[in-house]
Amino acid sequence: xxxxxxxxxxxxxxxxVARELVGCHVRHEGVSGRIVETEAxxxxxxxxxxxxxxxxxxxxxxGAPGRAYVYxxxxxxSLLNAVCEADGVGAAVLIRALEPLEGLEQMAAxxxxxxxxxxxxxxxxxTQALGIGLGLNGSALDGPLAILxxxxxxxxxxxGERIGITKAVELPWRFCxxxxxxxxxxxxxxxxx
DNA sequence: TAAACGATGCCCT
DNA sequence: GGGCATCGTTTAC
Numbered sequence: 774x775x776x777x778x779x780x781x782x783x784x785x786x787x788x789x790v791a792r793e794l795v796g797c798h799v800r801h802e803g804v805s806g807r808i809v810e811t812e813a814x815x816x817x818x819x820x821x822x823x824x825x826x827x828x829x830x831x832x833x834x835x836g837a838p839g840r841a842y843v844y845x846x847x848x849x850x851s852l853l854n855a856v857c858e859a860d861g862v863g864a865a866v867l868i869r870a871l872e873p874l875e876g877l878e879q880m881a882a883x884x885x886x887x888x889x890x891x892x893x894x895x896x897x898x899x900t901q902a903l904g905i906g907l908g909l910n911g912s913a914l915d916g917p918l919a920i921l922x923x924x925x926x927x928x929x930x931x932x933g934e935r936i937g938i939t940k941a942v943e944l945p946w947r948f949c950x951x952x953x954x955x956x957x958x959x960x961x962x963x964x965x966x
Numbered sequence: 967t968a969a970a971c972g973a974t975g976c977c978c979t
Numbered sequence: 980g981g982g983c984a985t986c987g988t989t990t991a992c
Binding site (some may be wrong): 971978979 | 989
């Protein structure tokens with residue numbers, strides 16, 4: 774059984790963590806997937822919730838690294854982030870897509886869909902598939918909800934601009950495994966070998 | 967009290 | 980495959 778990533782892993786520049794999280798696994802109560810898409814957010818740029826300073830909602834985001842920051846989007850979807858950098862900084866990696874690994878049936882039941890590709894190919898979809906809700910906001914990422922080190926071959930990393938935001942769109946802080954078909958749209962081209 | 971902020975799903979071509 | 984309609988919370992005024 775593999776040990777989850779320790780809090781120290783997250784206590785580093787958020788862009789580095791975002792890049793290295795591609796290929797890692799997210800597991801919640803026996804249901805898991807391989808991370809194929811992430812985005813970095815830092816309090817110094819306006820697309821980050823921490824940009825506005827500490828508010829009731831972003832308290833966890835400004836807290837200790839290695840914990841889950843879960844927030845509601847569109848009033849419906851829970852989005853999963855991993856808090857990074859030192860305690861008090863305000864930075865996180867948004868997990869945008871997974872490739873299903875364990876508990877496919879559970880995922881399909883929660884999602885109301887069967888095709889594996891549609892189970893976790895979006896930030897709101899993967900939280901629904903894994904059963905991650907706002908109740909997990911602030912919880913450590915080495916407990917019932919955990920992120921585990923990568924196994925198998927390294928991903929074909931593609932870098933691009935973040936999506937779904939209106940500010941600081943030019944920052945190349947989106948990382949994908951270009952070899953996966955579970956990445957949320959728009960797909961990124963393979964890196965030029 | 968009011969405006970801003972997003973991801974998904976369905977209907978269409 | 981692509982475009983359009985949808986909701987609730989948070990923060991600012």
